[in-house]
Amino acid sequence: MSQPTSSLAVIRQCLQSGQQPTYGQLRNLTGLSHKQVQRLLGQLKQQGLPIQEHRIGRKRIFSLPTDRQYVQIPTLDFDNSELRALAIAAKASRSVLAGTPHFEPLKRAFDKLLERARPVTYVFDLEEPLQEWHFDNSPADLIALENFRALEAAMDERQSVQINYHTAKTGTDSVGRKIDPYCFVKRGRAWLLIAWCHERRAIRNFGLTRISQVVPCPENYFEIPDDFDPTTYFWASMGAINSGEVYTLRLLVEPEKARYFHERQYHSSQQIETERSDGRLVVSYELEGFEELRSFCQSWGVGITVLEPAELRLRLRQEAEELIARYQND
CATH class of the missing domain: 1.10.10.10 (Winged helix-like DNA-binding domain superfamily/Winged helix DNA-binding domain)
Structure with a gap:
């Protein structure tokens, strides 16, 4: 027995x-x-x-x-700098994972760590770093947690799934669209799924908020190509959209906005080409996603002038003329 x-x-x-x-x-x-x-x-x-x-x-x-699943970790030794870094990292991670199924498990895990470490942390209060650091807690777009879990399980198993998906750009709905889920990506407020689309025969981005159903495909498994790298995939994208067409964006920046382009790298391709005697800058980028280029430029208002591409200059001028006409009518 x-x-x-x-x-x-x-x-x-x-x-x-x-x-x-x-x-x-x-x-x-x-x-x-x-x-x-x-x-x-x-x-x-x-x-x-x-x-x-x-x-x-x-x-x-x-x-x-x-x-x-449960994992028992043997006794580990931490110095105070390592514990402090873990406390800060846990708070930062909770900010990033808010709205996902991992938010509460992370909180429980860190509470266990705090409880174990608290009796032996004599040099500093482990709660102190949590008060000294603040991370952006603005909520991410709302997603269905059951879909998140189902997609994550499919990633773990390398299993294809069928999804119901709403394409915002065209206003169309796909039912039973077969994809191979590769990885999750958070871009700003948006959670995205990068996946191989069997319908398009290409890698595509799917907004998690627009996935209404996830159904595993029995006996359908896949392997992620060795040459797939999320960093490379998004290298030219300023946001969530990958169009495949790369544009050279050149901006004339007014003096009162120039300091921001000196202080911040808005994209890895950012180059300050010229610093003019009047304080204006010419800044260039290599980017994809026309609508995101337009949104980025509009966010600067009259602080920048688009030098190229020509189609973006035309689009901004047309929208400006329409706005003028609206306000004149008022």
């Missing part, structure tokens, strides 16, 4: 540690037959353990949802 009980605990511990064993690996781990392992898995399910199953080729893989 002791052998099955012991093997039951071994399998439970294996799954709770985050491993994804096959039948063969569980047989080797317990020394039991295929049928005995199968019976123990059934017992664990009856006890309420949410064991998940999927196949890779002919192999059946077993796992637990991430929120049912």
Whole structure:
């Protein structure tokens, strides 16, 4: 009687540690037959353990949802500078992850760390850095947490999914659109999903707020290409949109706005080409996403003049003329 009980605990511990064993690996781990392992898995399910199953080729893989996996970390030694950095990083991370399923788990994890560290932090109060640092807590766009979780699970499993998606630019809805989810990206307030779209046969950005349903595709798995790099993918984008067409943006910056371009790099491609004697600057960029270029330039009002591209100058002039006409009518 002791052998099955012991093997039951071994399998439970294996799954709770985050491993994804096959039948063969569980047989080797317990020394039991295929049928005995199968019976123990059934017992664990009856006890309420949410064991998940999927196949890779002919192999059946077993796992637990991430929120049912537990990792015990041995005793670690931290000096006070490391603890201080962890306290600040935890607060910064909570700001970034607000609105996602990871916000509350991160808070619980850091509370555990604080509770463990507090009795031995004599040199400084661990709560102090949290008062000295402030991070932007403006809310991100609202997303459906169940969709976030489903997409993250699909990423972990490298499993294709079908989504219902609303394309804001065209006002159209896609039902059952098959994608391979690669990674999440936060750009400003917006959470995006970068994925391979089977319909377009290309990598696309999907706004998480516009995904209304996520359904896993059974037996459909993928591999992320070795040459895919999110940093490279967004290198020319000032915001969330990747159009594939790169523009040379050149601005004439008025003297009262020049200091901001000296103090801040608004994009990695920013170059100050000329500093004129009257205090104006000529600043250039290599960017994609025409609408985001337009929005960026409009945000500066009369503080900048677009020198190129010509189509952006024309668009801004047309919009300015329309605004003048509206206010004249008033």
